[in-house]
Amino acid sequence: MAKKLLKGNFIYTLFAIIVGFAVGAIAMGVAGYNPLEAYGSLFGVVFDTTKTMSYSFIEYATPYILTGLSVAFSFKTGIFNIGAEGQYVMGSVAAMLVGAFVPAPAVVLIPLCILASVAVGVLWGGLVGYLKVRFGSHEVLCMIMFNWIAYYLSNFLVLADGINVGGGKTWSHSIQDAAKITITDWFPKNAVSSRTHFGIVIAILCVIAIYYIINRTTLGYRLKAVGYNRSAAEYAGINANRCVIVSLAISGALASLAGGLQVMGVTYKVTQFAAQESYGFNGITVALIGATNPIGTLIAGWFFGAMKYAGTRMKLLDGTRVPKEIVDIIMGCIVFFIAISNLFRAFVMNRGKKGGKA
Amino acid sequence: MSESERIKKDAPIAVEMKNIVKMFGSFRANDGVNLTVRKGEIHAILGENGAGKSTLMNILYGLYQPTSGTIAINGKQVKIDGPNKAIELGIGMVHQHFMLVQPFTVTENIILGMEPMKSVGRVNMKAARAKVQEISERYGLNVNPDAKIEDISVGMQQRAEILKVLYRGADILILDEPTSSLTPQEIVELIHIMHNLTKEGKTIIIITHKLKEIKESADKCTIIRQGKYIDTVDVADVSEHDLASMMVGRNVEFVVDKKEHEFGDVALKIEGLYAKDYRNIDVVRGLDLQVRRGEIVGIAGIDGNGQTELVEVLTGLRKATQGKITMNGKDAYNKTPRELFDMGISSIPADRQKHGLVLDYSVEENLLLQNIDNAPYSKHGAINFKAMHEHAVELTQKFDVRPSGCEGNPAGSLSGGNQQKVIIAREVTNDKDLLIAVNPTRGLDVGAIEYVHRYIVDQRNKGKAVLLVSFELDEVMSLSDRIDVIFEGKIVDSIPGSEADENQLGLLMAGGGKTHG
Ligand SMILES: Nc1ncnc2c1ncn2[C@@H]1O[C@H](COP(=O)(O)OP(=O)(O)OP(=O)(O)O)[C@@H](O)[C@H]1O
Ligand SMILES: [Mg+2]
Numbered sequence: 001m002a003k004k005l006l007k008g009n010f011i012y013t014l015f016a017i018i019v020g021f022a023v024g025a026i027a028m029g030v031a032g033y034n035p036l037e038a039y040g041s042l043f044g045v046v047f048d049t050t051k052t053m054s055y056s057f058i059e060y061a062t063p064y065i066l067t068g069l070s071v072a073f074s075f076k077t078g079i080f081n082i083g084a085e086g087q088y089v090m091g092s093v094a095a096m097l098v099g100a101f102v103p104a105p106a107v108v109l110i111p112l113c114i115l116a117s118v119a120v121g122v123l124w125g126g127l128v129g130y131l132k133v134r135f136g137s138h139e140v141l142c143m144i145m146f147n148w149i150a151y152y153l154s155n156f157l158v159l160a161d162g163i164n165v166g167g168g169k170t171w172s173h174s175i176q177d178a179a180k181i182t183i184t185d186w187f188p189k190n191a192v193s194s195r196t197h198f199g200i201v202i203a204i205l206c207v208i209a210i211y212y213i214i215n216r217t218t219l220g221y222r223l224k225a226v227g228y229n230r231s232a233a234e235y236a237g238i239n240a241n242r243c244v245i246v247s248l249a250i251s252g253a254l255a256s257l258a259g260g261l262q263v264m265g266v267t268y269k270v271t272q273f274a275a276q277e278s279y280g281f282n283g284i285t286v287a288l289i290g291a292t293n294p295i296g297t298l299i300a301g302w303f304f305g306a307m308k309y310a311g312t313r314m315k316l317l318d319g320t321r322v323p324k325e326i327v328d329i330i331m332g333c334i335v336f337f338i339a340i341s342n343l344f345r346a347f348v349m350n351r352g353k354k355g356g357k358a
Numbered sequence: 359m360s361e362s363e364r365i366k367k368d369a370p371i372a373v374e375m376k377n378i379v380k381m382f383g384s385f386r387a388n389d390g391v392n393l394t395v396r397k398g399e400i401h402a403i404l405g406e407n408g409a410g411k412s413t414l415m416n417i418l419y420g421l422y423q424p425t426s427g428t429i430a431i432n433g434k435q436v437k438i439d440g441p442n443k444a445i446e447l448g449i450g451m452v453h454q455h456f457m458l459v460q461p462f463t464v465t466e467n468i469i470l471g472m473e474p475m476k477s478v479g480r481v482n483m484k485a486a487r488a489k490v491q492e493i494s495e496r497y498g499l500n501v502n503p504d505a506k507i508e509d510i511s512v513g514m515q516q517r518a519e520i521l522k523v524l525y526r527g528a529d530i531l532i533l534d535e536p537t538s539s540l541t542p543q544e545i546v547e548l549i550h551i552m553h554n555l556t557k558e559g560k561t562i563i564i565i566t567h568k569l570k571e572i573k574e575s576a577d578k579c580t581i582i583r584q585g586k587y588i589d590t591v592d593v594a595d596v597s598e599h600d601l602a603s604m605m606v607g608r609n610v611e612f613v614v615d616k617k618e619h620e621f622g623d624v625a626l627k628i629e630g631l632y633a634k635d636y637r638n639i640d641v642v643r644g645l646d647l648q649v650r651r652g653e654i655v656g657i658a659g660i661d662g663n664g665q666t667e668l669v670e671v672l673t674g675l676r677k678a679t680q681g682k683i684t685m686n687g688k689d690a691y692n693k694t695p696r697e698l699f700d701m702g703i704s705s706i707p708a709d710r711q712k713h714g715l716v717l718d719y720s721v722e723e724n725l726l727l728q729n730i731d732n733a734p735y736s737k738h739g740a741i742n743f744k745a746m747h748e749h750a751v752e753l754t755q756k757f758d759v760r761p762s763g764c765e766g767n768p769a770g771s772l773s774g775g776n777q778q779k780v781i782i783a784r785e786v787t788n789d790k791d792l793l794i795a796v797n798p799t800r801g802l803d804v805g806a807i808e809y810v811h812r813y814i815v816d817q818r819n820k821g822k823a824v825l826l827v828s829f830e831l832d833e834v835m836s837l838s839d840r841i842d843v844i845f846e847g848k849i850v851d852s853i854p855g856s857e858a859d860e861n862q863l864g865l866l867m868a869g870g871g872k873t874h875g
Contacts, residue, residue, distance in 0.1 A: 218739050221723070224719075225727065228716045236695070237700075
């Protein structure tokens with residue numbers, strides 16, 4: 001039964017992806033780009049060399065895998081973590097502060113940075129959970145506020161004396177070399193992107209851990225029970241309030257970790273944002289494409305990372321660049337069609353397969 | 359044979375289902391079922407939990423497609439490929455569990471999905487409301503079109519569902535266990551409404567487990583056992599006992615075998631308890647109650663006299679405002695559900711789908727809702743799936759949860775009665791000092807009721823205390839060692855179970871007895 005459902009999900013996701021690409025093709029056709037050439041280039045760009053693959057599946061994908069995992073996990077426990085954006089920002093700030101200013105050798109500093117970003121995520125997410133259970137504030141509204149708080153707090157800190165790099169620049173000091181997790185020099189010259197880092201390994205470990213928690217532990221059992229039917233869970237003596245806090249804390253940790261690893265492996269510093277950066281929001285997309293399943297999220301994160309990377313380099317045969325917004329259109333369509341795939345599903349079932357249960 | 363009965367006998371056939379087979383995977387939920395219903399008839403469908411009654415009706419309503427078999431409506435063979443087709447054919451269904459939008463009014467719920475339009479995008483509420491009112495009056499449904507669903511009683515919600523079906527022009531009404539969540543008074547009203555409907559030429563197919571209702575309302579009864587068609591009988595020609603044995607395939611004992619014995623110490627003691635309901639009105643008002651070990655105390659009362667809130671307080675869902683509660687001598691006043699459970703209170707909740715089960719969880723997961731943290735079911739937070747499964751196999755066999763091998767299926771895929779058995783299996787197996795049972799046999803077939811009653815009495819015989827709250831007076835009278843009558847939030851009288859009689863209880867429940875204190 002579960003297998004069947006999963007298969008069902010997969011088919012609808014695939015369908016949505018195909019439709020998304022079709023709509024993207026139409027958009028390009030209207031704008032005067034040859035879609036076949038563009039898609040050929042899209043595919044070519046991603047799988048061109050080991051270097052482009054490392055861009056797609058490591059550098060670009062890692063943060064999306066983690067924010068996607070964060071949102072997927074929250075979904076499983078009946079909450080919608082729209083706060084991943086703010087948690088991501090807080091995680092990157094925490095990692096930057098520790099990485100830039102705590103003097104320590106790499107063996108200490110790297111775990112410390114990771115710990116700092118995870119801890120701040122636990123707080124940032126858990127606090128929303130606390131406000132929800134203590135004062136009944138709605139978590140979605142709360143998280144949207146928290147996203148803005150994180151955004152302005154980060155901009156404030158980045159420009160603050162001592163943290164700002166100075167010289168009228170709009171970014172922070174860079175982290176010390178001891179805090180960097182980039183591993184380009186482990187590979188032959190030019191084999192991988194200049195910002196290939198072992199955060200991807202941590203992300204994959206997180207996917208496995210979350211899969212394990214959701215499916216194999218009493219913690220996951222309780223969290224899911226609260227997500228499916230809070231009344232019954234409470235009646236059975238499960239502390240639903242605590243579950244909400246724990247779930248948001250774990251979600252927060254994952255999204256913040258994404259931000260932390262991005263600083264440690266790719267950006268090395270935090271820059272003043274002109275607008276919210278959307279790593280967290282894109283996590284929602286990734287979670288949806290991944291059917292809110294940890295393994296699915298990993299694959300969806302890779303897909304998303306590859307699309308983002310290829311979007312920046314899509315070309316026609318004559319060398320004309322295709323605007324990267326095309327990729328956003330495609331991704332938007334995919335999410336749209338996944339969201340309405342429930343309708344398709346109901347439709348298909350009415351055509352005679354099976355229905356709900358009276 | 360009376361005139362009206364003769365007319366019904368010759369009436370044209372409204373529904374004819376022949377040789378219906380429905381497979382779920384390799385499981386045969388319906389295995390060659392026949393159903394012939396004449397126009398203007400009330401036709402009951404009787405069968406054990408999981409016999410395939412709801413499945414058969416879902417096929418008639420187009421929710422499921424039969425694997426094989428034919429359906430004819432008003433003499434014409436049809437293929438019902440969806441509820442829309444069923445509605446087109448004049449078939450309407452009220453489901454076992456209601457499907458109403460809580461914050462909407464009755465009228466809004468009724469027109470949902472087929473709003474009459476004034477112009478594009480503008481709903482003609484006034485016309486809709488008038489039509490709702492008209493139907494309500496015509497059949498004596500007594501539904502307030504402007505009331506919000508969340509504010510009205512279960513009985514009125516049910517009538518709103520019936521109204522919805524009539525609004526859509528149904529001539530053939532399917533009612534799936536319409537009475538299982540109604541109070542006895544509401545049931546009387548419903549039967550009256552059903553007669554009004556058939557007088558107007560409507561045809562009714564009703565599923566119920568209550569043999570008394572079948573005798574009181576139905577003309578014909580079709581019996582199904584384990585998916586197979588057994589017989590269709592004239593209700594007038596058979597006794598309740600006959601019906602029961604036909605459906606279960608064995609003789610059913612209606613009396614509970616319960617020996618006199620000495621009661622032990624007081625387990626649950628409540629003194630001067632006050633509690634408010636959701637409107638913030640005092641509904642439990644100075645209630646005193648005690649249950650001793652080895653004793654079944656039944657609470658008899660008309661719905662709305664505080665029994666619901668009393669149970670909520672005892673299970674930790676609601677905070678009392680004043681009073682004293684002790685369990686085995688320890689303070690049990692306003693504790694959390696977990697604390698009360700650990701103090702020795704387990705309960706079979708009134709609302710099985712809301713409080714009793716996580717429908718998306720499998721049966722085996724549901725059976726461990728309280729005990730997942732205990733050995734052998736988990737170790738250091740990791741679940742032992744083998745132990746979980748074995749536990750479930752043992753319980754589903756012992757408590758006859760069907761179909762066999764359902765341990766891994768989602769609880770939501772079980773038939774209503776089998777969902778109830780899962781809860782009972784879990785709570786009885788918890789084996790706590792006090793078992794609170796609220797309408798424990800709701801939706802169960804007579805055979806299953808017999809088992810459940812035996813389990814409850816077994817708990818008593820083992821020296822456990824049992825608090826039974828039930829709308830079924832028969833159940834309260836046959837099980838209780840002592841019956842406490844609740845009226846306006848207080849226990850107004852306490853009668854030894856052996857001395858109770860229905861009339862006296864009825865009088866006391868209506869507030870007509872002597873009042874203490
Ligand atoms: N969608 C489904 N998938 C798998 N099995 C199903 C499904 N629906 C029903 N069943 C099985 O078919 C059998 C018949 O179920 P049905 O709901 O028709 O019983 P019922 O006679 O209405 O019982 P009850 O009196 O308890 O409501 C049950 O064993 C049930 O578990
Ligand atoms: Mg049923």
